Amino acid sequence: MADDDIEMTGKVRDKLIERKQDWARDGRLLTGTTADPEKDRLPPGQRLVKEWPVLDLGQQPLVTDQKFRLDVDGAVESRLSLRLDEFMALPQTESVSDMHCVTQWSRYDNRWKGVSARALLEIVKPRSEVNHVIFTAFDGYTTNIRLDQFDQPDVFLVHQWEGEPITREHGGPVRMLVPRLYLWKSAKWIRRIHFTISDHPGFWEVRGYHNNADPWLEERYG
Ligand SMILES: Nc1nc2c(c(=O)[nH]1)N[C@H]1C(S)=C(S)[C@@H](COP(=O)(O)O)O[C@H]1N2
Numbered sequence: 001m002a003d004d005d006i007e008m009t010g011k012v013r014d015k016l017i018e019r020k021q022d023w024a025r026d027g028r029l030l031t032g033t034t035a036d037p038e039k040d041r042l043p044p045g046q047r048l049v050k051e052w053p054v055l056d057l058g059q060q061p062l063v064t065d066q067k068f069r070l071d072v073d074g075a076v077e078s079r080l081s082l083r084l085d086e087f088m089a090l091p092q093t094e095s096v097s098d099m100h101c102v103t104q105w106s107r108y109d110n111r112w113k114g115v116s117a118r119a120l121l122e123i124v125k126p127r128s129e130v131n132h133v134i135f136t137a138f139d140g141y142t143t144n145i146r147l148d149q150f151d152q153p154d155v156f157l158v159h160q161w162e163g164e165p166i167t168r169e170h171g172g173p174v175r176m177l178v179p180r181l182y183l184w185k186s187a188k189w190i191r192r193i194h195f196t197i198s199d200h201p202g203f204w205e206v207r208g209y210h211n212n213a214d215p216w217l218e219e220r221y222g
């Protein structure tokens with residue numbers, strides 16, 4: 001599933017994946033309410049945490065600076081294939097945002113540094129027919145969002161959290177951050193960003209999780 005050349009630690013946790021699929025089937029944690037993100041900072045059914053939990057499929061890739069590569073491709077005017085130093089040379093911005101995970105935790109006021117989605121869009125210039133953005137990670141994980149969800153001021157490719165490099169367990173050296181969607185849309189260990197006219201539901205989307213994933217609409221499953 002993943003890049004042959006990348007060392008992995010841990011094993012894919014099949015039992016955990018099955019359990020999360022069961023949650024989707026059973027509609028676990030659903031409150032049946034919605035909220036207005038302008039008024040309610042905390043989405044329905046969420047609980048605040050202080051520590052930042054680690055969640056993934058159980059197998060973490062060791063993406064060294066040497067092995068890092070980011071491809072941006074698909075229906076764009078200019079494709080990119082960047083080494084880490086080339087990525088770091090792109091315009092960098094800081095941003096503070098909240099995180100909301102479908103397993104019910106939310107964490108406020110995370111300070112990030114990285115390349116904004118909008119800066120990337122300016123460089124690659126998707127063609128007018130592009131509707132979807134597909135993320136592929138070094139562990140083989142995939143997830144999908146719409147172009148209008150990607151084209152937001154708070155969407156970033158981040159490499160720092162609270163002034164420190166993002167740790168390997170949280171998806172370093174570079175991960176996606178799409179703070180106004182459930183966190184499974186924010187691919188860790190980002191390897192490829194693909195702009196496309198057709199949607200490609202990713203790892204959790206084909207296992208019962210919602211394609212759109214808006215926490216205020218409680219789009220956990222679907
Ligand atoms: N590459 C990759 N990205 C991933 C995942 C994964 O398994 N692999 N899990 C997703 C899920 S389900 C969540 S909740 C968040 C968790 O990010 P964190 O471990 O930094 O909290 O990462 C998302 N991105």
Ligand SMILES: [Mo]
Pocket residue numbers: 055101102103183184
């Ligand atoms: Mo998750």
